[in-house]
Amino acid sequence: MDNRNGRASWRGQLTLRGSIVGVLGCIIITASSAYTALKLGALPWPIVFAAVVSLFFLKLMGNASLNEANVTHTIMSAGAMVAGGLAFTIPGAWMLGLADEFGWQQIFLVALCGTVLGLLSTALIHRHFIVDAKLEFPTGTAAAETLRATEAGGKTGTQLFASMGIAGLYSLLRDGLGIIPTMLCTLPIPGVAFGIYNSPMMLSIGFLVGTGAMLFWIGGAVCANFGLIVGGSAAGLWDVATAQGIVASLGMGLMMGSGVATVLKDILPQVAGIVRGLRSSSSEQGEDARSLMSGSVRTDAGILGVGVAACALLACFGLGLSPVASVVVVALSFVTTIMSAQSCGQTGIDPMEIFGLIVLLAIAALGESSQVKLFFVAGVVAVACGLAGDVMNDFRAGHLLGTDPRAQWLGQALGGLVGAAVAAAVMVALVSAYGPDAFGPGKDFVAAQSSVVATMISGIPSIPWFVGGLVAGIALYWAKIPSMMIGLGVYLPFYMSFSSFLGVIVKLVFDKVAAAHRSSMTEEQKAAAAERDNEAGLVVASGTLGGESIVGVIIAFVAVFASLAG
Incomplete structure (x- = not known):
């Protein structure tokens, strides 16, 4: 293929109509992702959701390949993990009473710096992880399979938008009009927030997480709340307030231990091979996706240098970091995005806030004592790692479908930059509408990961229990037990874990009813029907999650505008 044909190929995939659809979808998905990450302390990958929406709207406009x-959904989903990187770090500063020390401009600069670093890094590592190492990237693989299934026909689009509409209406009746109660079946148990959060979104989380992982999640919640808090205080080992500090410290330790173990077990052993792969890729020439920015290795090197320098200057002058700290942040961002890509490729998990904490601790060791600046550091790295995970999943889907990676990278750049602005705006809107006190454990927005970052900066309630959780998290992960899910159960308020667990019950009922419906079919028909049922469940759950979170963001913006008008 000559250069002219290559350019025609990727330009035919990155179209004007696709860019418009992608940007509009990116705004919606970024906003809903910020809300979801803050509300639930978790953020499911939105790639499958974006893939279905992209193909649906492109087909309405005419022929669509x-x-x-694939390029359109790359644009559409790009801002989600940018929002996740911010939501998993920055609200911790609000929890420490630092909301008045920075605003939209600083949050946007954090997102912008992390986005550019993530884009530059993925341009360098694309070939090694996708072409040479051939990692699975399960979320990207699922997106490619969903696009193929949707193109073949079915009710996917109708199911998606119907579930979004119902969940959005439910959220409006609950949060906007107050007709439906927020909590159900609450019980006055000292130290335990027992109840059911009346949220379709919580049911969707349990449905999407699955039975196995959810059992570890709810197991951690039961042990922490009814073992340590209720049982320990009843036995006179400690009072309720002390028990809550122990549980918070243990949960943080388990989650951080899982992230550390991911690095030690899944990433560090691969470092030598990664470096060799990057060297061999950079030493070869050709049009087979090694140069993603412009097609010229020399020009790409110049773009890379300018981008790195720009990020260092942004960190130094825009965020107030010292020159040394700015250079270290930029350098370590490249290291951590490689770790992020490796983790996503092998496990489908991107512990972006853990990577942010690692760099934060390194900058603190260099003498940086400003808490606000340390949050900025964690935010830049978390955004870079989150975007990198999303890009590499998109590259995996593109590799399976034969999409030109240059078109995808440019689409990711477009979506990432739009997402940076939208995510910063949504964060400011939410804190303006609800106030800084609405963020933290047991609050309207639990923001679990941000709370961990805040606690690491301000001081851990119980060091021994945190260390014990850290060690246990590493050991459990090594034993192939999901310590991250256990840690979430320990750390989150019980009502959130219990409400998510009910989503698993919904999934079990759904699977049983679907299996009964297939009982009279032939084996071949059963296999095809099972695949359709699984896809339908995934799409409806994704739509339900998206519908409630989108309406939640709209309500927040309405509250902000109403307060300004008043």
């Missing part, structure tokens, strides 16, 4: 839809 899978590659055009």
Whole structure:
């Protein structure tokens, strides 16, 4: 293929109509992702959701190829993990009473710096992880399979938008009009927030997480709340307030231990191979996706240098970091994005806030004592790692579908930059509408990961229990037990874990009813029907999650505008 044909190929995939659809979807998905991450302390990958929406709207406009839809969904989902990187770090500063020390401009600069670093890093590592190492990237693989299934026909689009509409209406009746109660079946148990959060979104989380992982999640919640808090205080080992500090410290330790173990077990052993792969890729020439920015290795090197320098200057002058700290942040961001890509490729998990904490601790060791600046550091790295995980999943989907990676990278750049602005605006809107006191454990927005970052900066309630959780998290992960899920159960308020667990019950009922419906079919028909049922469940759960979170963001913006008008 000559250069002219290559350019025609990727330009035919990155279309004007696809860019418009992608940007509009990016605004919606970024906003809903910020809300979801803050509300639930978790953020499911939105790639499958974006893939279905992209192909649906492109088909309404006329003929649409899978590659055009793939690039469009790359744009559409790009801002989600940018929002996740911010939501998993910055609200911790609000929890420490630092909300008045920075505003939208600083949050946007954090997002912008992390986005550019994530884009530059993925341009360098694309070939090694996707072409040479051939990692699975399960979320990207699922997106490619969903696009193929949707193109073949079915009710996917109708199911998606119907579930979004119902969940959005439910959220409006609950949060906007107050007709439906927020909590159900609450019980006055000292130290335990027992109840059911009346949220379709919580049911969707349990449905998407699955039975196995959810059992560890709810197991951690039961042990922490009814073992340590209720049992320990009843036995006179400690009072309720002390028990809550122990549980918070243990949960943080377990989650951080899982992240550390991911690095030690899954990433560090691969470092030598990664470095060799990057060297061999950079030493070869050709049009086979090694140069993603412009097609010229020399020009790409110049773009890379300018981008790195720009990020260092942004960190130094825009965020107030010292020159040395700015250089270290930029350098370590490249290291951690490689770790993020490796983790996503092998496990489908991106512990972006853990990578942010690692760099934060390194900057603190260099003498940085400003708490606000340390949050900025964690935010930049978390955004870079979150975006990198999303990009590499998109590259995996593109590799399976034959999409030109240059079109995807440019689409990711477009979506990432739009997402940076939208995510910063949503964060400011939410804190303006609800106030800084609405963020933290047991509050309207639990923001579990941000709370961990805040606690690491301000001081851990119980060091021994945190260390014990850290060690246990590493050991459990090594034993192939999901310590991250256990840690979430320990750390989150019980009502959130219990409400998510009910989503698993919904999934079990759904699977049983679907299996009964397939009982009279032939084996071949059963296999095809099972695949359709699984896809339908995934799409409806994704739509339900998206519908409630989108309406939640709209309500927040309405509250902000109403207060300004008043």
